[in-house]
Amino acid sequence: MLRLHDITAGYGDTTVLRDVSLPVPRRSVVALLGANGAGKTTTLRVASGLLAPGSGTLHLDGTDLTGRRPHVLARRGVCHVPEGRGIFPNLSVRDNIAVHAAGADTGEAVDRAVSAFPVLGEKLGQQAGALSGGQQQMLALSRAYVTEPSYVLLDEVSMGLAPVVVDEIFEFLGRLAEQGCALVLVEQYVAKALELADYVFLLARGRLEFAGEPGELDAAQLMEKYMGTHT
Amino acid sequence: MNDLLPFLVVGVTTGSIYGLAAMGLVLTYKTSGIFNFAHGAIAALAAYAFYDLTTLRGLPWPVALLLAAVVLPPVLAVSLERMARGLAGASVTMKIVATVGLQLAITGALMAHYGAAGLPFPTFLPVDTVTVSGVHVGIDQLISASVAAAGAAAFFLFFRLSSLGVRMRAVVDDPDLLELTGTSAFAVRSWAWLIGSWFAAISGILLAPQIGLDALLLTLLVVQAYGAAAVGMFASLPLTYAGGLLIGVLAAFATTIAAGSQALAGLPPAVPFLVLFVVLLVAGRSRLADAGTHRPAPVSAPLLTPRATRGFAVAATVLAAAVPLLAGPRLPVYANALVFLLIFTSLYLLVRISGQVSLAHAALVAVGSATFSHLAVGAGLPWLLAVLLAGAAAVPVGAVVAIPAIRLSGLFLALATFGFGLLLERLLYRSGVMFGATGTLPAARPEHFSSDTAFYYVLLAFAAGGMVLVAAVTRSRLGRLLRAMADSPTSLATLGAGINVTRVTVFCVSAFIAGIAGALHASVSQSATGTPFTAYASLTWLAVLVLFSVARSAAPVLAALFLTVAPAYSSSDTAVDWMPVLFGLGAMLVALHEASARPRTTTGDGTAGASSRARERIGAPSAARERLQAAAGRAGGRAGPDTGRLRVGRPRQQGDTR
Incomplete structure (x- = not known):
């Protein structure tokens, strides 16, 4: 299990998360929802080691990894696909996959990435920054196949993409989940996220306001917590 | 044309060394965002180390070369990487000040220890000449140019093709993302600093035979690499090397133009800086992306209240007026x-x-x-x-x-x-x-x-x-x-x-x-x-002013006093000689201190400063905690223990729920 416990974190003098605890069991899909500025991205940054918490702990499969650097968590099976396009735009697609492979056999990594997203096979020599937005996101997500992680943290991976690409990406995420990978979804397509999710966590103003199963969260509650409105 | 050929040959041989030095400079700048003003000082340090080991300690030159050009740079690279890490959150000004401080410290230490006057550099390469296209060329020059060219070519191939080279390019694009892929950005940058230091050291040892051993001259000669780096827009390694060759050749041709003219006597050594200035002006802001993030100056509370400042100013003026009575x-x-x-x-x-x-x-x-x-x-x-x-x-x-x-x-x-x-x-x-x-x-x-x-x-x-x-x-x-x-x-x-x-x-x-x-x-x-x-x-x-910048508006007063008055009260010439080292190290420490005082966000930078403040803000335990723990218990129960890692194509195990 990937477990964030009583996390308080922020940037400089600004505290973003307060006492947030987030357990992510293996093979589960967790939807992390909340309005803009609720602290979803910050939670993922803490979970991947990009941001050291001010207080609280981060445990991975029972090992305390609080304050460890991101590459340490990545090597232990945490794959964070950050907001935006998580690629190296000035590298070719092949070089991007080689970096994702982190020392493993590059040829095999390329095969796996192409098996996940066949369109990448036609673009291997192309500069990644020149790919379309959807292809860039596929390249970023291919890391989740190439590196065989136990936990994948996905931050708004559908943002700015055409609906047909979004469908393709959610299909990919479904396959990942089917194959036993735990997912943490921060997602604007709430309904799609809830379809996949085993558990849902709702953040509001840096605090966890709800934790449970999707079925326990009714629409009115979601609107109230998510949109800050009463229905 | 035949008249110009000797200058072309000379230009290519020195330009090749500039190109190599500049490639190291660009590499470290691109990977770390720190432009190392001390690059030339590292070259000088390596040249002095070689001199020390051969001339003063009597070691055979191959051993001295190994120690000065291969063993010494890793030691420097570790320090530079540590400094770069500390400067990650610093403003551009402080990044400049830190490496300028390091340059002053190294150059000052060399001049204090070995003397400011130039020393003869030991001849270690064959000095015979061969004829190339009718031009007599020193074998040592040919070897120097070949070593530099081979180093540049090998590095270019390494950068494009090797796994580490790809990671170096990746860290330029996005160091955080590289960390997320499981590669330590710090480790990659350490390699970049090591290669950069190697190139600087080799450049210094290859240039020293041509100009003699002079700490300031050697430091500034490698500064000519700045012009080459500008030609490559501080990004392209092949263009940077080509820029080195261009500067070498232009400087050699300028020698022919300036021959016999007192007014143009300074033109040949000025060529690299002319190139640097012109390229920067022509390129402009749009083509020169600063690898360092723009960060505003830190906000800090004034040391003195306005009233206290006025009091300090009056006291300082009275004291200054009394100096003729006291100074003798x-x-x-x-x-x-x-x-x-x-x-x-x-x-x-x-x-x-x-x-x-x-x-x-x-x-x-x-x-x-x-x-x-x-x-x-x-x-x-x-x-x-x-x-x-x-x-x-x-x-x-x-x-x-x-x-x-x-x-x-x-x-x-x-x-x-x-x-x-x-x-x-x-x-x-x-x-x-x-x-x-x-x-x-x-x-x-x-x-x-x-x-x-x-x-x-x-x-x-x-x-x-x-x-x-x-x-x-x-x-x-x-x-x-x-x-x-x-x-x-x-x-x-x-x-x-x-x-x-x-x-x-x-x-x-x-x-x-x-x-x-x-x-x-x-x-x-x-x-x-x-x-x-x-x-x-x-x-x-600049270093001295920044050193005293903690005194805010009183900084110019303290800087002037320490730069001019303090040496007059020192009874030891040695202490005076070492003052630039003090200024350099001091400025470096101030820059690092200012960088460490900034808010940090990533683990690499540390967040200890924020944590204590964050703890103070936490009030009573969250009411949601108990619910969360309960949810964690339920979640754990559903998924059950699992030690396996994802395998593509592996079916979901029986008993897993969705």
């Missing part, structure tokens, strides 16, 4: 300190208030000094008028220095001004235009104030006037614009304020004060010369 034979030292107070005041306005780094400040002082001599002695103008006109003469030069400030920012502005300062130094200081054929011009003191004591009070009046002027500027609308510009030029532009006018104005005001300081410097010593106003002096002044 050291009064000229204090007079010199007042001149430097003006210099540091003008630099303070530029660097600390407007947030712009100028490394051509000594050139502005030199212009004032030379102009004063020409007007007061040459043209016979009244002393005061000559001083004021000397200040005015520096203004258009300041405006020229400000042109890069309009087109560039941060590091590139610093480099352009450094290039401009060196250009002026190489082209004009020695050409006779500024300081005459002998390099020294006579200067005079005011008629009724020629005694040391009387003249001291004249200087005190000027120093006080300069400080009042800067204080007035700071409190004026211009001062607010300058501070806003230092914080966020973009925000200021969106408010409709004329950023360019503001930039040029502050450079002109600063130049005016610096020009007057130059005139007064000439008056103090009763001679005008460019010797004290080298580009190296500009670096030293």
Whole structure:
């Protein structure tokens, strides 16, 4: 299990998360929802080691990894696909996959990435920054196949993409989940996220306001917590 | 054409070494965002180490070469990487100051230990000549050029094809993302620093036989790599190497043009800086992306309240007025300190208030000094008028220095001004235009104030006037614009304020004060010369000012006192020799301290500072905690223990729920 416990974190003098605890069991899909500025991205940054918490702990499969650097968590099976396009735009697609492979056999990594997203096979020599937005996101997500992680943290991976690409990406995420990978979804397509999710966590103003199963969260509650409105 | 061939061959051999040095410089800049002003000093350090091991300790040259060029750089690289890590959150100014400080420390230590005079470098390569296309070329030159070319080619292939090379390019794109893929960005950067240091060390050892062992000269010769790096837009390694060759060849051809002409004598050594200045100006802001993030100057509470500041100013003025009664034979030292107070005041306005780094400040002082001599002695103008006109003469030069400030920012502005300062130094200081054929011009003191004591009070009046002027500027609308510009030029532009006018104005005001300081410097010593106003002096002044920046508006006072008065009270020449090392290390530590005081976000930078504050803000335990723990219990129960990792294509195990 990937477990964030009583996390308080922020940037400089600004505290973003307060006492947030987030357990992510293996093979589960967790939807992390909340309005803009609720602290979803910050939670993922803490979970991947990009941001050291001010207080609280981060445990991975029972090992305390609080304050460890991101590459340490990545090597232990945490794959964070950050907001935006998580690629190296000035590298070719092949070089991007080689970096994702982190020392493993590059040829095999390329095969796996192409098996996940066949369109990448036609673009291997192309500069990644020149790919379309959807292809860039596929390249970023291919890391989740190439590196065989136990936990994948996905931050708004559908943002700015055409609906047909979004469908393709959610299909990919479904396959990942089917194959036993735990997912943490921060997602604007709430309904799609809830379809996949085993558990849902709702953040509001840096605090966890709800934790449970999707079925326990009714629409009115979601609107109230998510949109800050009463229905 | 045959006449030019020898120069072409010479140009290619030296240019190849510049290219190699520049590639190392660009590599470390791109991967870490730190432009290493100490790159040349590392080259000098390696050359001195080689000299020490062979000439002084009698080791065979291959062993010395191994130790100086292969073993020493990793030690330096570790320190540089640590420093770069500490500077990750620093402003561009502090990143510049830190490496300038390191350069001063290394160069100062070499000069203090081995002496400032040049030493003969041991000959270790064959000195026979061979004929290439009818041109006699030294075998040592051929070997040097070949080693540099082979190193550059090998590195280019490594960078493009190897796994580590790909990671180096990845860390340039996005270090955080590289960390997320499981590769330590710090480790990759360490390799970059190591390769950069190797290239610098090899360049130093290859260049030293051609020019002898001179710490300052070697440091500045590798600085010629800046021009090559500019040709490659601080990004492209092949273009950077080509830039090195171009500079080598242009400098060699300039030698033919300048032959026999006193006016152009400084042209050949000025070529790299001409290239640097022109490329930076032509390229402009759009093509030169600063690898370091723009960060505003840190916000800190004033050390003194306004009332306490006024009290300090009054006390300092009274003390300064009493100096002639207390200083005795050291009064000229204090007079010199007042001149430097003006210099540091003008630099303070530029660097600390407007947030712009100028490394051509000594050139502005030199212009004032030379102009004063020409007007007061040459043209016979009244002393005061000559001083004021000397200040005015520096203004258009300041405006020229400000042109890069309009087109560039941060590091590139610093480099352009450094290039401009060196250009002026190489082209004009020695050409006779500024300081005459002998390099020294006579200067005079005011008629009724020629005694040391009387003249001291004249200087005190000027120093006080300069400080009042800067204080007035700071409190004026211009001062607010300058501070806003230092914080966020973009925000200021969106408010409709004329950023360019503001930039040029502050450079002109600063130049005016610096020009007057130059005139007064000439008056103090009763001679005008460019010797004290080298580009190296500009670096030293910046480091010293930043060293005392914690004292805020009192920084110019302390900087002037420590630079000029402290050595006069030292009984040991050795201590004086080591002062640049102290200044350099001090400036470096101040830059690192300022960087560490900034808010950090990533693990690599640490967040300890934020954590304690965050803890203070936490109130009672969250009511949601219990629910969460319950949810965690339920979640754990559903998924069950699992130690396996994802395998593509592996079916979901029986018992897993969805």
